[in-house]
Amino acid sequence: MGLDTEEIRNEIKRILEREGIHRSKRLADEVVKKVGSEKTVYREIKTMAESGVIQRTGSGQHISYDIPSATEKHRLVLFHLLEYAENNWEHLDRSHFKIVNKKQLVPLEALMDIVSGIKQLQTIETRFRIFKMYPALKKSKEWDKLEKQIEKNWKSIRVLIAHNIERSGKSDIVGEVLMNFNPIMRGVMTSVDPASDSKHVI
Known part of the structure; x- marks a missing residue:
């Protein structure tokens, strides 16, 4: 060929x-x-x-x-991604139940529930964004469901954080959550060429 x-x-x-x-x-x-x-x-x-x-x-x-085989393969992955998103929502729902109903809130446990929920959801959302490169998949019934489920999960996270603040009395929960994610670094990139004085901020 x-x-x-x-x-x-x-x-x-x-x-x-x-x-x-x-x-x-x-x-x-x-x-x-x-x-x-x-x-x-x-x-x-x-x-x-x-x-x-x-x-x-x-x-x-x-x-x-x-190409039915490729399309079906992607649809199957999309289906499993929807299941993963639904499981993520159940995790958030259980966390919310604990925060609201526990007599004594365990701050670290509540914080980790929020952080793990966000990280799971980030993984789901990242994969879904990649799938958006394949417009043909928009025809599948899982597409709209997944989009709505992701939004539903983010809403649950916002509610979870709000109730955590309410129960713990700590206003900087968001700051504590963000500390569990890699910071966006700002540095200076310099050329390896000794004769060059060029610098680029990254």
Whole structure:
């Protein structure tokens, strides 16, 4: 397989993975903008469909292509991410119950509950942001659910912090929470070239 052929195939897969199902002409047009001639692109689309790399649906002027295996894989990960977000909410809910109902609040325990809840949620949100690079996944039912669940979890964290302040009487809970996260460092980057006096603030 030549370099052009490989680039064409990679571009076909990239488009389908990012944007989902495409009509034949639209897919070919988008690929040709980046690499290859129309004739070569159509030939590679046909070859990839015949070999099962991409899936062809429809007939005549209504032929479309997709990569169901990749899409399904991403949807499955999205589903598990939603489960993780729901578990995170349950963790926050249990923490909230303890803060509200315990006769004697254990400040360190309450603080760690908040911090661990935030860190879990950050992981979930970061992965979800990466998934936003794949617009095709917006069609899945888990997408909206996950978006709403993340917002619900952040709301729970805000309530958790507020009740912690109320119970403990400590107004600097937010400061204590932030101390458990890596600070944003500001430093000076200098050139390794002895002849250079350039400095960059980072």
